[in-house]
Amino acid sequence: MVSHFTLHLVVAVTFSVSLVCCQDRKGPIFTIEPPNRVEFSNTTGAVIPCAAEGVPPPTIRWAHALDGSYISDIPGLRHVRPDGSLMFPPFRAEDQRPDVHTTDYRCLASNSVGAIGSRDVRVKGVVSQHYVVEVYDEFVPPGSTAVLRCHIPGFMEEHVTVMAWREEPSGKIIQPSTSLGSRFLTFPWGTLHIRNVETSFSHRSYKCQTRNRLTGEIVESATAGRLIVSGMPMRRESIDSWETVIIQLRK
Numbered sequence: 001m002v003s004h005f006t007l008h009l010v011v012a013v014t015f016s017v018s019l020v021c022c023q024d025r026k027g028p029i030f031t032i033e034p035p036n037r038v039e040f041s042n043t044t045g046a047v048i049p050c051a052a053e054g055v056p057p058p059t060i061r062w063a064h065a066l067d068g069s070y071i072s073d074i075p076g077l078r079h080v081r082p083d084g085s086l087m088f089p090p091f092r093a094e095d096q097r098p099d100v101h102t103t104d105y106r107c108l109a110s111n112s113v114g115a116i117g118s119r120d121v122r123v124k125g126v127v128s129q130h131y132v133v134e135v136y137d138e139f140v141p142p143g144s145t146a147v148l149r150c151h152i153p154g155f156m157e158e159h160v161t162v163m164a165w166r167e168e169p170s171g172k173i174i175q176p177s178t179s180l181g182s183r184f185l186t187f188p189w190g191t192l193h194i195r196n197v198e199t200s201f202s203h204r205s206y207k208c209q210t211r212n213r214l215t216g217e218i219v220e221s222a223t224a225g226r227l228i229v230s231g232m233p234m235r236r237e238s239i240d241s242w243e244t245v246i247i248q249l250r251k
């Protein structure tokens, strides 16, 4: 009995030792490859993940895409974390550095079997600026389509999206939709179309709500565009042709 038990033990120990010590070695494979573009705000900073597996476990390092040289940590500006991710802490406008915040990086994973490099990661750390959004008044004849535009300053245009519009004084929120049945139509480039406006709509006004994609900050337009409906009514054909345009857009 005893010898039987010992034999089992020996077999079990041998087996588990072989699992640990004599597994096949494997070159690294990315389990998380970083994205090819990372844009972030100086107020948020960014963490760019990179992870790989292999046997033995690979070492993760980051390099400049341009010349392949390894990057160094710069206190307060750039840091490679123990988990392999590249971190850019929030930074002050005066600490912005093109060679750190506007450049290309690459993640490298290596072990004794081999080494692999990720795609290039184009990094852009943007200093957030205060911005003001405006909507102007719109004069339209009855029966026509009013087009209100959300004016975003050029320097923020690429980071800001128009989320919704708010009608005053009703407080009604107009969310993006391309539903044909609706009187309202919003477009992603920041216009609100109100079709078949009636004289009674005069002095309704509209504000747009924008969101900074980098910071999540939401800014409502400082001004509301008023609808002023007056003049000769539009002929019916022009409304039909507007609908045709929309139908074509939807195809």
Ligand SMILES: *[C@@H]1O[C@H](CO)[C@@H](O)[C@H](O)[C@H]1NC(C)=O
Residues within 6 Å of the ligand: 042, 043, 090, 091, 092, 093, 127, 128, 129
């Ligand atoms: C980012 O830059 C803006 C504009 O200069 C500044 O107001 C803000 O404090 C900065 N953020 C940090 C975390 O320093």
